[in-house]
Every structure is written in C-alpha cells, then in structure tokens.
Amino acid sequence: xxxxxxxxxxxxxxxxxxxxxDKVVVGLIFYxxxxxxxxxxxxxxxxxxxxxxVVYDMCRTEQSRELxxxxxxxxxxxxxxxxxxxxxxxxxxxxxxxxxxLIIPAEFSRELAGGRQADVQFIADASDANQAGQSxxxxxxxxxxxxxxxxxxxxxxxxTPVASLPGVSDAVRPIYNQGLSEVNFVxxxxxxxxxxxxxLMLASTAIVRxxxxxxxxxxxxxxxxxxxxxxxxxxxxxxxxxxxxxxxFLIVAWFHVELKGSIFVFFIFMALFLTSMIxxxxxxxxxxxxxxxxxxxxxxxxxxxxFLCGVATPVENMLPFMRAIxxxxxxxxxMVATNAIFAKGQGFFALWREALRLILTGGILLSLGAWxxxxxxxx
Amino acid sequence: MKWQExxxxxxxxxxxxxxxxxxDPISLCIALFMPMFLLFLIGYSVNLELKESAVAVYDxxxxxxxxxxxxxxxxxxxxxxxxxxxxYDELLDLLNSGVIKLAIVIPPKFSEQxxxxxxxxxxxxxxxxxxxxxxxxxxxxxxxxxxxxxxxxKDFVRAAGxxxxxxxxxxxxxxxxxQALREFTFKITGVFCVVIxxxxPVLTALAIVRxxxxxxxxxVFASPITPYEYIAGKMAPYIIFLTxxxxxxxxxxVWFFDLPFRGSIFAIFIFxxxxxxxxxxxxxxxxxxxxxxxxxxxxxxxxxxxxxxIYADAVTPLDNSPEFFKWYAYLFxxxxxxxxxxxxxxxxxxxxxxxxxxxxxIAYFIVIFxxxxxxxxxxxx
Numbered sequence: 078x079x080x081x082x083x084x085x086x087x088x089x090x091x092x093x094x095x096x097x098x099d100k101v102v103v104g105l106i107f108y109x110x111x112x113x114x115x116x117x118x119x120x121x122x123x124x125x126x127x128x129x130x131v132v133y134d135m136c137r138t139e140q141s142r143e144l145x146x147x148x149x150x151x152x153x154x155x156x157x158x159x160x161x162x163x164x165x166x167x168x169x170x171x172x173x174x175x176x177x178x179l180i181i182p183a184e185f186s187r188e189l190a191g192g193r194q195a196d197v198q199f200i201a202d203a204s205d206a207n208q209a210g211q212s213x214x215x216x217x218x219x220x221x222x223x224x225x226x227x228x229x230x231x232x233x234x235x236x237t238p239v240a241s242l243p244g245v246s247d248a249v250r251p252i253y254n255q256g257l258s259e260v261n262f263v264x265x266x267x268x269x270x271x272x273x274x275x276x277l278m279l280a281s282t283a284i285v286r287x288x289x290x291x292x293x294x295x296x297x298x299x300x301x302x303x304x305x306x307x308x309x310x311x312x313x314x315x316x317x318x319x320x321x322x323x324x325x326f327l328i329v330a331w332f333h334v335e336l337k338g339s340i341f342v343f344f345i346f347m348a349l350f351l352t353s354m355i356x357x358x359x360x361x362x363x364x365x366x367x368x369x370x371x372x373x374x375x376x377x378x379x380x381x382x383x384f385l386c387g388v389a390t391p392v393e394n395m396l397p398f399m400r401a402i403x404x405x406x407x408x409x410x411x412m413v414a415t416n417a418i419f420a421k422g423q424g425f426f427a428l429w430r431e432a433l434r435l436i437l438t439g440g441i442l443l444s445l446g447a448w449x450x451x452x453x454x455x456x
Numbered sequence: 457m458k459w460q461e462x463x464x465x466x467x468x469x470x471x472x473x474x475x476x477x478x479x480d481p482i483s484l485c486i487a488l489f490m491p492m493f494l495l496f497l498i499g500y501s502v503n504l505e506l507k508e509s510a511v512a513v514y515d516x517x518x519x520x521x522x523x524x525x526x527x528x529x530x531x532x533x534x535x536x537x538x539x540x541x542x543x544y545d546e547l548l549d550l551l552n553s554g555v556i557k558l559a560i561v562i563p564p565k566f567s568e569q570x571x572x573x574x575x576x577x578x579x580x581x582x583x584x585x586x587x588x589x590x591x592x593x594x595x596x597x598x599x600x601x602x603x604x605x606x607x608x609x610k611d612f613v614r615a616a617g618x619x620x621x622x623x624x625x626x627x628x629x630x631x632x633x634x635q636a637l638r639e640f641t642f643k644i645t646g647v648f649c650v651v652i653x654x655x656x657p658v659l660t661a662l663a664i665v666r667x668x669x670x671x672x673x674x675x676v677f678a679s680p681i682t683p684y685e686y687i688a689g690k691m692a693p694y695i696i697f698l699t700x701x702x703x704x705x706x707x708x709x710v711w712f713f714d715l716p717f718r719g720s721i722f723a724i725f726i727f728x729x730x731x732x733x734x735x736x737x738x739x740x741x742x743x744x745x746x747x748x749x750x751x752x753x754x755x756x757x758x759x760x761x762x763x764x765x766i767y768a769d770a771v772t773p774l775d776n777s778p779e780f781f782k783w784y785a786y787l788f789x790x791x792x793x794x795x796x797x798x799x800x801x802x803x804x805x806x807x808x809x810x811x812x813x814x815x816x817x818i819a820y821f822i823v824i825f826x827x828x829x830x831x832x833x834x835x836x837x
Contacts, residue, residue, distance in 0.1 A: 089635045101747075171799065172799070189624050192619070192620025199628065204803060219604065221602040221605070223624075239573055242605075245578055245604050247577070250579060262585075362500050363543070369749050371755040377490065377493070380494060387586070419585075420585035
C-alpha cells in the first residue's frame with residue numbers, strides 16, 4: 078500500500094480551503110483558542126475577593142469601628158452597608174445583595190474593657206459553599222490578628238512589658254507558580270479545553286460534511302485511495318489546531334504566564350494530544366449522519382474529557398470510579414504534562430509516562446477511527 | 457373574528473413544530489439525558505476539599521514543642537504527616553515527584569523563639585501547579601497556625617500571671633442556608649442553570665434555519681401569517697416541552713442529591729419558565745442569523761455554552777471579575793437564574809425577593825422575541 082504524498086498534500090490544501098471558507102468555523106476556532114482563554118483568565122477564578130459584607134454594629138464605639146475597619150481594609154471584603162436590625166440582614170442575605178454579615182453585640186467594648194470575651198457573630202451565605210468557606214477563613218484570620226494586638230496592648234498596660242507575642246507564622250513558598258497566580262493555571266488549562274473542542278469538531282465535521290453533501294462518492298471514484306483521504310482528513314485539523322495554538326501563545330505572553338520548559342516539548346505533547354482527540358472526532362464523524370448530530374455528540378465527549386481531567390478539580394480528589402473514567406481520556410495525561418512543562422520546566426524524558434499514555438490512547442483511537450471510516454467508505 | 461383567525465394560525469404552526477420536535481429522537485435524548493449526565497458529572501467530580509493530604513516535614517528543631525506542633529497538623533482532617541525528612545533536598549524531591557503537595561520546614565530555633573515570646577516563622581513549600589489545591593492548603597495552614605498561636609498566647613498570658621482573656625473576641629461563625637457546607641448543594645444548583653443556558657439554545661437554534669435550508673420558509677412568507685404569530689407558534693412547543701423537561705431535572709436533582717427544597721415549587725416553575733423562554737429566544741435569534749444548520753449549532757455553542765459555564769455563577773463566583781466582564785455576563789439570562797434557584801431551594805426565598813430579576817427575565821424575553829419577529833418580517837434571512 079503506497080501513499081502518494083502529492084495527492085495527500087492536495088487533499089490537505091482542499092481541507093484548508095474549505096475550512097477558511099466557513100467563517101463560522103474559523104470564528105469558533107478563534108473564539109476557543111483566543112477569546113475564551115482571555116475571558117476565563119479574567120473570570121473563571123475560584124478565589125473570592127470583595128465579598129459583600131453587611132455590618133450590624135450594636136455597640137458603636139471606637140473599638141467596634143476598629144474591628145469593622147479591619148474587615149473593610151482587606152481585599153477579601155467590601156463593605157456593602159450597615160444594617161439597623163436582624164431583619165434587614167436576613168433580607169439582604171436572602172436576596173443575595175450581601176454575601177456575609179458581621180454582627181457586633183452591644184456589650185462588645187464593655188466586655189473588652191473588662192478583660193472578658195466578646196462574642197461577635199459572622200454569618201456566611203453558604204448557598205455558595207466555596208465562597209462561604211473562604212470568607213469564614215478570612216474572617217477568622219482578621220479576628221485572630223485583632224486578638225493578638227489587643228492582648229499585646231493589654232499585657233503592656235497590666236504590667237508585663239513585652240514587645241511581641243509568641244506565635245507561629247508561616248512563610249509560604251509556592252513552588253512552580255511563584256505568585257500563586259490563578260491566571261497561570263487558567264490560561265494553561267484552557268489551551269487544553271480549546272484543543273478538545275478544536276480536535277473533535279474539525280475532525281468530525283470534516284468527515285460528516287462530505288457525507289451530507291454526497292461528495293464522498295466523487296472523491297472515492299478518483300484515483301485517491303481512501304487511506305490518503307483519511308490521512309488528509311486527519312492531518313488538516315491537526316495543522317489547523319497547532320496553528321491556532323500559536324495564537325494561544327500570544328495570550329500566554331500577554332498574561333506573562335511563565336513557561337519554564339521548552340516550547341518545543343509542549344508542541345510535541347500538544348500534537349500527540351490533538352491526534353487522539355482527532356481520532357475520537359473521526360469516530361464521531363463516522364457514527365453521525367449530519368453535522369448537528371456530530372456537534373452534539375462532540376459535546377457529549379467534551380464534558381467528561383474536560384471536567385474529569387483536572388481543570389476544575391485535582392484528579393486525586395475525585396471518587397475512585399470517577400478517577401477510573403478520567404484515566405481513559407487523553408486529556409488527563411496531557412493536563413499533567415502541560416502543567417509539568419509550564420510550571421515545573423520538565424523535559425520530554427521526565428514525562429515519558431504521560432507521552433506513552435498519549436501515544437497509546439492516541440494510537441488506539443486513531444486506528445479505530447481510521448478503520449471504521451475506511452470500512453464505511455469501502456461500501 | 458380576527459383574533460380567532462390569528463389564534464388558529466398559531467395553533468397550526470404549533471402542531472407542526474411539535475411533530476418536528478417529537479420526531480427527532482436525538483434532540484429528545486439530548487434534552488433529557490445530557491442534563492442528567494452533566495448533573496452526575498459535575499456533582500461527583502468537582503470537589504475541592506482536601507482530605508488527609510500527604511505532607512512531609514523537615515524538623516530542624518526536634519524539640520517537644522516542634523513534635524507537638526507537627527502532631528497538631530497531623531490531627532487535622534486535611535493533612536496527614538506521612539514523611540519526615542532529614543534534609544531540604546528530600547523535601548524538594550518529594551514535591552517534584554508529586555507525592556506530596558505540602559512540605560513544612562521547622563526552623564532550628566522554633567522552640568527557643570516561642571519560649572522567648574517571639575514569633576517563630578516556619579516555612580511551607582506548596583506545590584502551586586494545581587492552583588486551587590495550593591490556595592486551599594495555604595488557607596488551611598493559616599487557620600492551623602492561628603489556632604496554635606492563640607493557644608500559646610493563652611499560656612503566655614497565664615504564665616505572666618494575668619487573668620484577662622487572651623481571646624478578647626470570639627468569632628461565632630454560622631453558615632446560613634447550607635449548614636454542612638456541602639459542596640454538592642452549591643454545584644448542583646449551579647448546574648441547573650448551566651444545563652438550561654447551555655442546551656436550550658443549541659436545541660432550538662435549528663427551528664428556523666431548517667426551514668430556511670429546505671426553502672419552506674418562502675411558503676410561510678407567502679401565507680397570511682404575521683411574523684409574531686409565526687414565532688409564537690414555533691416557540692410555544694419548545695417552551696412547554698423544555699420547561700417541563702427542566703422542571704423534571706430540577707426535581708430529580710433535588711431528590712437524588714438530597715438537597716433541601718425550602719421554597720415553593722410554583723416559584724421554581726415560574727422562574728424556570730421565564731429562563732427557558734429567554735433561552736429559547738436566544739436559540740431562535742441564532743436561527744435567524746445563521747446560514748445553515750451547522751453554523752447555527754456552532755454559534756449556539758459559542759454564544760451560550762461557554763458563557764453558561766463561565767458566567768452563570770455556577771462554578772466560580774462572579775463577584776471578582778472586572779466590570780467589563782460583568783456587563784458581558786448580563787447579556788445572558790443565566791446570572792440571575794442561578795441566584796434565584798439557590799435562593800428558592802436553599803433559602804426558601806419567595807418570589808417577591810426576586811421580583812426585579814423576574815421582571816428582567818420577562819423584559820429579556822420580550823426584547824428577544826421582538827428581534828426574532830423583526831428579523832422574520834425583514835424576510836432577509
């Protein structure tokens with residue numbers, strides 16, 4: 078079985094022409110590889126800042142105001158306003174206009190002055206459990222600092238002159254992502270998301286399109302062998318997605334995401350990963366009769382491929398059976414590999430396990446896709 | 457009767473479209489099963505809590521105090537001190553191989569500094585390549601250290617012979633609406649919005665473009681039907697079917713994941729109806745601008761699916777995104793729906809609390825309905 082590479086090149090050229098003619102598809106690829114990454118880098122962030130806080134200060138003294146000030150002067154909270162009674166707090170939290178409430182009792186400064194303990198209430202709207210956990214953490218941190226300062230002043234006033242209090246503090250040294258920046262991670266992981274969409278959509282619609290228009294028969298009566306046609310149908314999406322990835326790298330540069338490893342190794346992994354996605358895409362293309370079915374089925378694959386690979390949650394936090402499903406998708410080893418290349422600067426050989434998994438899943442999927450397509454075309 | 461005639465015309469279109477909908481098994485399957493699939497997927501996979509995460513410690517102090525401190529960390533449910541190393545490089549190796557996400561270095565003067573009443577600074581190395589875990593680890597460590605420090609201060613104050621409280625302020629944290637802070641509750645209520653905003657436009661984006669492709673829309677133009685009647689007749693079966701479909705999915709999700717249902721089902725029904733109608737409107741709008749079914753499908757995905765995930769407030773909070781993006785988010789009806797859904801299910805809020813959002817959804821629907829009718833009237837589609 079010999080392959081005429083001139084013919085394959087011609088067919089790839091045809092695929093490219095068809096790709097650029099359909100403005101919607103070009104737009105879709107651009108959107109996912111560029112626009113979407115920017116959108117996500119600005120908005121797909123887990124860390125909550127400026128949580129809207131409503132305060133009910135029953136004490137209204139200098140000390141209570143100082144505590145409120147400390148809440149206000151962090152990035153964590155933004156003061157929404159003062160409430161005059163509990164009903165108002167209930168209403169503001171119910172309607173979602175405030176997300177947390179701080180209630181300072183009337184006897185607050187009296188208790189403080191007497192050296193006793195004052196109970197301050199903090200209410201977090203836990204319908205958003207994630208944010209509630211964070212805001213409770215911020216609040217306890219603020220109160221802990223307040224307590225230390227008050228205690229220090231008190232010790233000095235009561236005849237124990239000390240300059241500082243004992244305690245354990247923590248110098249966090251983030252490894253691999255110095256600024257602990259969420260943006261880095263989001264940008265990297267959304268190149269993966271774009272790759273999944275690009276690979277699936279382009280490959281599946283390229284095959285379905287010919288079926289829909291009936292042009293597949295015309296191609297099959299030409300001297301072109303079906304293996305050549307298949308090769309073109311898979312190489313063209315691969316090339317388009319890799320070119321689109323170059324544009325994604327403009328975004329990487331724009332957000333100053335640090336790439337510690339080599340860009341070359343990244344592109345090798347990207348190509349391996351795209352190959353397996355294209356294999357799945359080709360399978361979808363064979364199963365479907367029209368483009369819409371292909372798009373919808375692509376999305377059935379897209380969701381688990383993206384959600385289970387560690388973009389939203391680290392894989393090791395998942396339930397065992399979810400982890401088993403995640404292991405099947407090529408996105409999982411690719412996520413590990415991109416992270417290692419970008420953040421840890423690891424080279425190709427350090428990542429041989431991931432490479433092997435990608436080559437294996439890619440090889441199996443691709444040959445399965447090729448075999449099914451080829452059988453379909455022979456008929 | 458003019459009114460009666462118009463009604464009859466709407467009914468004819470309604471029946472034809474209903475047949476189309478029922479005859480398309482793939483769309484029906486997707487309408488029914490994709491949301492459930494997503495419910496399970498997100499419900500079971502998105503979990504950010506750390507449980508017994510492996511930790512390595514390099515104790516340079518080796519005193520009673522440092523051993524006690526390590527025990528405190530080990531005793532939490534978040535961390536499990538599994539490795540003790542004798543040098544710094546071993547820690548880095550463990551981090552590099554991904555066995556641990558957190559390494560703690562206790563300085564040689566740890567206990568001395570504490571005894572002298574100074575602040576001892578430990579060092580923690582966090583694997584920040586998975587940023588979400590890293591942020592959680594950082595905040596867990598902070599709260600562990602705060603609690604530990606508070607205890608030391610208490611002893612210090614006692615030792616100095618004072619009787620006042622070393623914890624002048626005690627923070628009583630309550631979480632409302634979701635006492636156990638179950639992530640399920642939060643994720644699942646978010647998915648309700650994602651599935652509506654994500655799938656309804658994709659399912660309805662073909663309604664008009666199909667007729668355009670087959671040319672049967674010319675017959676519609678030639679008939680006495682007005683654009684408003686045509687759109688109304690076409691939208692109605694989708695709105696009815698999909699509202700019931702999603703109501704079923706919400707009830708199923710609440711039942712399966714054992715969520716609280718504090719509000720009234722009627723309120724959920726009304727807001728779901730409004731939300732579905734708006735999304736059907738978006739689908740129809742896409743249908744009027746797309747040239748063929750393929751591009752309609754793709755446009756629907758670009759316009760709605762990704763924004764649904766990013767901007768519905770479902771997975772991540774929206775409060776911290778820049779102003780511009782917040783405005784972009786308001787182009788989609790999802791934002792208020794997630795809030796409403798959570799409020800009704802978890803807070804037992806009634807409709808009056810969200811009257812404004814309800815009216816916004818109604819206005820959204822009217823506007824998009826008129827745009828669709830106007831696009832049809834132009835006959836330039």
